[in-house]
Amino acid sequence: MFLWGLRLINEFAVDADEYRRALSTFVTGVTVVTTLQTNGTPRGLTANSFTSVSLDPPLVLVCVAKRASSYTAFANAAHFAVNVLTESQKKISDLFSSKSVDKFAQIQWYACCTGSPVIRDTAASFDCRMHQIVEAGDHTILIGRVLSFSYTNAMPLGYFRSIYVNLSLSKNVSACVQLAH
Numbered sequence: 001m002f003l004w005g006l007r008l009i010n011e012f013a014v015d016a017d018e019y020r021r022a023l024s025t026f027v028t029g030v031t032v033v034t035t036l037q038t039n040g041t042p043r044g045l046t047a048n049s050f051t052s053v054s055l056d057p058p059l060v061l062v063c064v065a066k067r068a069s070s071y072t073a074f075a076n077a078a079h080f081a082v083n084v085l086t087e088s089q090k091k092i093s094d095l096f097s098s099k100s101v102d103k104f105a106q107i108q109w110y111a112c113c114t115g116s117p118v119i120r121d122t123a124a125s126f127d128c129r130m131h132q133i134v135e136a137g138d139h140t141i142l143i144g145r146v147l148s149f150s151y152t153n154a155m156p157l158g159y160f161r162s163i164y165v166n167l168s169l170s171k172n173v174s175a176c177v178q179l180a181h
């Protein structure tokens, strides 16, 4: 095991790049969080901060940066949806992490019963009612009450150290290693 760096954080000095590098060792999935704006147009951004919070009641959270251009849309939303991307949807992740003006024109989606946009052919989707909004530093935590969900057996897309990972490849590798023993 190699220790690349031990960093002590005090309130006044945090090396942001080093801190991000340490956080990026945590493997996550990739989601696109979507909502319908009050003017009736869809809005969305790529987010890997998605987490399950509670099973009963079913609550999930996602953190949205205050500097995101879609921040106001989410901060004022009554509903939002979380779309868990598959390995074949990296381009959708790139699109929704960009500043493209019409992200939804380039993908297949439909409006679910709450109006939130749901992306087609994802690994899973969670349709949520806004339950609580928590201010937290340069992000805001959106906690949603899950009203409905769906899932498929497609492989979810992984992400760590700022790159996408195909979990199905690692699964195959470990299967090969087991066969070789």
Ligand SMILES: Cc1cc2nc3c(=O)[nH]c(=O)nc-3n(C[C@H](O)[C@H](O)[C@H](O)COP(=O)(O)O)c2cc1C
Residues within 6 Å of the ligand: 030, 044, 045, 046, 047, 048, 049, 050, 063, 064, 065, 066, 067, 068, 069, 070, 071, 093, 096, 097, 098, 099, 159
């Ligand atoms: C894999 C990945 C995960 C991300 N996770 C988050 C996140 O959890 N919260 C967030 O606010 N931005 C996150 N971002 C950055 C936003 O997707 C990016 O800033 C995007 O441009 C925001 O869109 P907007 O400016 O149209 O709102 C992530 C980007 C990538 C590539």
